[in-house]
Amino acid sequence: MTALPRAELDELAPLLRRAVTLDPSTLARIRRVDDRITALVRLPFGVLAARTIVADESAPADDSTFRADELLGWLDGESTEAPQRRDAAWRGGVPPSSGWQRIDTVPDTDVRPLVRAGALTLKETAEREGVPGAQPRAEVADALLDSVVLTVSAGDRSAPVTLRTLSAVTRLGFLPRGSYIAVDVAGRWIRVAAAYGSVYAERAGLGLTVH
Numbered sequence: 001m002t003a004l005p006r007a008e009l010d011e012l013a014p015l016l017r018r019a020v021t022l023d024p025s026t027l028a029r030i031r032r033v034d035d036r037i038t039a040l041v042r043l044p045f046g047v048l049a050a051r052t053i054v055a056d057e058s059a060p061a062d063d064s065t066f067r068a069d070e071l072l073g074w075l076d077g078e079s080t081e082a083p084q085r086r087d088a089a090w091r092g093g094v095p096p097s098s099g100w101q102r103i104d105t106v107p108d109t110d111v112r113p114l115v116r117a118g119a120l121t122l123k124e125t126a127e128r129e130g131v132p133g134a135q136p137r138a139e140v141a142d143a144l145l146d147s148v149v150l151t152v153s154a155g156d157r158s159a160p161v162t163l164r165t166l167s168a169v170t171r172l173g174f175l176p177r178g179s180y181i182a183v184d185v186a187g188r189w190i191r192v193a194a195a196y197g198s199v200y201a202e203r204a205g206l207g208l209t210v211h
Contacts, residue, residue, distance in 0.1 A: 104152035
């Protein structure tokens with residue numbers, strides 16, 4: 001972390017702040033490749049979200065994991081000591097840093113209605129179960145969130161996008177009005193990239209996971 005000055009990481013703070021608000025104990029994995037720095041966070045609603053920034057200059061590759069709240073405290077100047085690395089605490093794979101292929105782009109005017117329709121379905125499901133204003137049972141909510149609401153194709157390649165992924169993109173504030181999402185694939189990974197960040201989903205049985 002000493003090779004990554006606070007000034008270079010300030011743009012990652014909004015994502016870290018959202019992550020800590022949702023889960024105070026969540027981890028942040030910071031990966032540097034050439035002049036790009038990416039923060040990856042796992043959020044409690046079952047997604048892997050990321051934001052990538054361009055650093056001032058290239059530096060040796062680095063891949064470190066920290067508690068997001070400790071990293072945020074360091075960035076905010078609450079602590080003068082760089083946070084302790086917690087690499088062994090990270091569970092699961094991470095998407096590759098290269099090899100992505102663009103499948104298609106979709107305007108936000110097509111994305112938002114899908115998210116709204118999904119939220120309405122969740123609400124109606126809870127009401128049918130006699131819990132107005134609440135969330136449906138976890139297994140029911142998971143089934144709805146994992147349903148494919150968008151499929152994009154290019155040639156012989158296609159990428160299914162779930163309601164969970166699209167909801168995360170909008171909930172995290174990654175998709176400003178008048179913009180679009182880009183759907184990319186690399187091996188078993190699907191990336192939904194928006195103006196202010198990306199959300200990743202992993203498909204089983206397709207390629208290797210990169211750690």
